[in-house]
Amino acid sequence: MTVNDYDAMAAAYSEDNERNPWNALYERPAILALAGDVRSLHVLDAGCGGGAHAAALVERGALVSGFDFSERLLALARLRLGTQVPLVRADLRASLPYADARFDLVLSALVMHYVEDWSTPLREFRRILKPGGRLVFSVHHPFMDHVLAKGEDYFATYAFEDSWERDGRKVTMRFWHHPLSAMLGALHTAGFSIEHITEPMPLECARSKFPDAYRILTTAPRFLFFSARTQ
Numbered sequence: 221m222t223v224n225d226y227d228a229m230a231a232a233y234s235e236d237n238e239r240n241p242w243n244a245l246y247e248r249p250a251i252l253a254l255a256g257d258v259r260s261l262h263v264l265d266a267g268c269g270g271g272a273h274a275a276a277l278v279e280r281g282a283l284v285s286g287f288d289f290s291e292r293l294l295a296l297a298r299l300r301l302g303t304q305v306p307l308v309r310a311d312l313r314a315s316l317p318y319a320d321a322r323f324d325l326v327l328s329a330l331v332m333h334y335v336e337d338w339s340t341p342l343r344e345f346r347r348i349l350k351p352g353g354r355l356v357f358s359v360h361h362p363f364m365d366h367v368l369a370k371g372e373d374y375f376a377t378y379a380f381e382d383s384w385e386r387d388g389r390k391v392t393m394r395f396w397h398h399p400l401s402a403m404l405g406a407l408h409t410a411g412f413s414i415e416h417i418t419e420p421m422p423l424e425c426a427r428s429k430f431p432d433a434y435r436i437l438t439t440a441p442r443f444l445f446f447s448a449r450t451q
């Protein structure tokens with residue numbers, strides 16, 4: 221069985237991601253707010269998917285590069301972004317194809333919970349960031365995924381599966397639950413100091429457009445957002 225098969229659902233995933241309340245009215249606005257003013261900054265979108273964040277970063281004046289594991293999502297991102305955004309296939313669990321101190325900011329949206337061991341990606345992010353550069357990322361909130369997974373031990377790092385339906389097909393997704401203390405420890409060990417950890421609210425317009433999602437997002441944790449700086 222293939223898990224996390226973004227290639228199989230690339231178009232449907234990308235289209236849904238563009239407009240659903242979780243991504244469009246909650247995750248993207250929140251992480252872009254955390255990124256702040258990116259004008260003229262060299263920014264890497266790590267796990268760029270179909271390129272929605274990269275497009276928003278370009279619009280805000282950043283010089284953007286991106287990578288992802290899924291060839292098909294990369295193809296959609298290329299169509300959307302053109303040649304102004306260099307995109308490559310790379311795996312967060314291995315060395316990244318970028319020079320040391322290349323970026324001012326690494327932004328990674330909803331990708332780290334696909335990775336069991338954060339030491340390699342965080343070490344690589346630190347290497348490719350300039351001294352004092354920032355890492356801004358979002359992940360499944362550990363209190364949400366522990367409930368979703370019906371996990372037995374919150375303090376353990378463990379994998380769990382969920383079933384998504386896209387384009388009428390069921391896709392098995394496998395995520396890694398990390399307790400908050402493990403996330404903080406991994407950032408500290410990799411040489412990052414944490415600036416902000418946020419539990420944002422959705423945009424107010426979600427209240428009337430998507431009342432059910434709005435109620436869920438304003439009453440229970442969903443994603444957790446970090447801003448950390450290289451020491």
Ligand SMILES: C[S@@+](CC[C@H](N)C(=O)[O-])C[C@H]1O[C@@H](n2cnc3c(N)ncnc32)[C@H](O)[C@@H]1O
Nearest residue numbers: 226267268269288289290311312329330331334
């Ligand atoms: C939930 S999607 C998020 C996509 C995009 N960042 C967004 O928020 O719209 C997760 C993305 O992580 C990518 N991904 C998963 N594991 C990866 C890995 N080991 N290395 C690189 N990308 C990975 C997937 O291909 C997918 O594009």
